[in-house]
Every structure is written in C-alpha cells, then in structure tokens.
Amino acid sequence: MQTNRILVAATLVFCSNTALADSGLPPIVESSGAPDATIEHKFDPGVPGLKGWVIRMGGEPNLFYTTEDGEHALLGTLIGPGGENLTEKHTAEFLAESQSADLQNALEAARTAPLQIQEGEGGHQLYITVDPNCPFCTAYHEVTREILDLITINWIPVGILGEDSLRQVALIADADDTLTALEKSLGQGVDGEPSDAGRELAERNTNQMLNANLNAAPISIWVNADGTPVKRSGVLDAETLKSLADN
Structure with a gap:
C-alpha cells in the first residue's frame, strides 16, 4: 500500500x-x-x-x-x-x-520622483537610484556610457549613505546643470552648502524612494514588453542593459 x-x-x-x-x-x-x-x-x-x-x-x-x-x-x-x-x-x-503590488508602487515612485536626471536617446526608460558616495553607482554610471543610444536613463539621486550624501544630492538639486553636477559628484564629490530648497528636495526624493522600498543604490527598475515592472539591485552589465532595448 x-x-x-x-x-x-x-x-x-x-x-x-x-x-x-x-x-x-x-x-x-x-x-x-x-x-x-x-x-x-x-x-x-x-x-x-x-x-x-x-x-x-x-x-x-x-x-x-x-x-x-x-x-x-x-x-x-x-x-x-x-x-x-x-x-x-x-x-x-x-x-x-x-x-x-510592491513593484507597481516602486515603479510609480520612480516615475514621479521630484528630482530625476535624464540622459540617453533610447525609447526604453530605465530608472536608477544613485547615491553620490556609492562606489558601485560610480561604476554603474561608467557601464551605462555604452548604451545611451539605446536606452533613456532616469537617474534618481538619493542620500542613503549618510548626511554627506544628502548634502551632495541637495547641491545637485541646486545646480543649473544637474547632469554635470551628478557626474562631478560621482567622480570626486562636491564641496559647498546647499540651499534650504535644495536640501528639502533631496530629502523628499530620498524619502519617496525609501517609502517605496527602493532603499539602496544602485537599484534599477524598468517595464518589460509584457507590461510587468522589474527591479534589480546592483550593477547590471552592458549586455543586460542592451537586452532591455530589445524588449
């Protein structure tokens, strides 16, 4: 039996x-x-x-x-x-x-981030959290140089690694050219004190990501061809990023 x-x-x-x-x-x-x-x-x-x-x-x-x-x-x-x-x-x-439900919430938070910096010319949208003091974010930024003709990147600056990160995000928010300010911050850091408005925007941006459980950097989020959101932590390689453009 x-x-x-x-x-x-x-x-x-x-x-x-x-x-x-x-x-x-x-x-x-x-x-x-x-x-x-x-x-x-x-x-x-x-x-x-x-x-x-x-x-x-x-x-x-x-x-x-x-x-x-x-x-x-x-x-x-x-x-x-x-x-x-x-x-x-x-x-x-x-x-x-x-x-x-969590992924949809994270995607909406990324799409509506009050401070995001766009670069690239591709039709596929990629959202990436970035902390100025994160060495992995610096490495990821370098990787993305290869795919800017295929994907549009929306960098979302966050200050999750301490007060200096938040200060630098605020200085990025204050800058006339936020993309250049972000690149300088990632490469060598920036000195100075931000405005109250810049600090408020940096805090709001960071809190919106934290509340959506986008609580690390870098985190990438995008939408697949079937309409489902995808979230990945860490540095994605160029081949993975190129494959997004095909979806």
Whole structure:
C-alpha cells in the first residue's frame, strides 16, 4: 500500500515560548522584535499541523510556515504527495500578489520622483537610484556610457549613505546643470552648502524612494514588453542593459 507523505525541505529558524500575540501575529514573529511586521495573508497550506503566512517585515513580504501554535517557524520548500511543490503553488497564490503590488508602487515612485536626471536617446526608460558616495553607482554610471543610444536613463539621486550624501544630492538639486553636477559628484564629490530648497528636495526624493522600498543604490527598475515592472539591485552589465532595448 502506498502512503502519501509531506516532505518539508526547510530550516527550523526560531523557537519561542511567547504567549499568543495580541496583534494576531504568530508568537515566533512577535518575539523576533520586528516592529513593523504585519499580516498580509494567512492560509491553510494543506498540511496537518502547519499554518501558512505572508507577513511583511522590513518592507518586504515573506512567505513561511509555522506550527499550529505559532511557536516554531519553517522556511523552505514544502513538497506534497507526488512531488508537488506546495511552496511554489502558495507563492503564486499568495505572495506574488504582494510582490506585484510592491513593484507597481516602486515603479510609480520612480516615475514621479521630484528630482530625476535624464540622459540617453533610447525609447526604453530605465530608472536608477544613485547615491553620490556609492562606489558601485560610480561604476554603474561608467557601464551605462555604452548604451545611451539605446536606452533613456532616469537617474534618481538619493542620500542613503549618510548626511554627506544628502548634502551632495541637495547641491545637485541646486545646480543649473544637474547632469554635470551628478557626474562631478560621482567622480570626486562636491564641496559647498546647499540651499534650504535644495536640501528639502533631496530629502523628499530620498524619502519617496525609501517609502517605496527602493532603499539602496544602485537599484534599477524598468517595464518589460509584457507590461510587468522589474527591479534589480546592483550593477547590471552592458549586455543586460542592451537586452532591455530589445524588449
């Protein structure tokens, strides 16, 4: 006789003896100290003794499973009878919706950034967060020199690496030629004190990106041919950037 079994290919990441959380969060999440944790979905994973959750922590939605009492959490792949990947199914059903909403929000935040600097002549729009003190942003800027005839880049200056970054973004905002000011800032930094208006714009730009979970630099965001937004962190190579123009 064949017996159906559930395989949990997962890691036991926490144990807790916390009483049931008033917030509705499983005790293991409540005891983790994540101040902004909120439930987006709670579902039955179809496995006796387990509960399924999508909980937003640190601005990101996370899918995982807990025991019925919420005292233990499992991260990993849940495999059902016949080898069915239940986690893949749950991701498509519950997590993908939250991720898609996040991407749309990030795209809208990038498109409406109050301070963005455009260069290039291509029809495809690429939005990139850039911090003046980020060496990876400087390297990314150099890579993009090869594709300016194929893609239009919208640089979004942010001050996420400290007060000096925010000061330099404010000076870029004050400049008559913001593109030249950005390039100078990336290459060697700029001295001086910005105006109050420049500082206010720098703070507003940075906060708008942070609120959309565009909280690093460089982050690239664009729209594929099928209309879906894509977000990538780090420096993309020239070949990847050229492929965007073909979509």
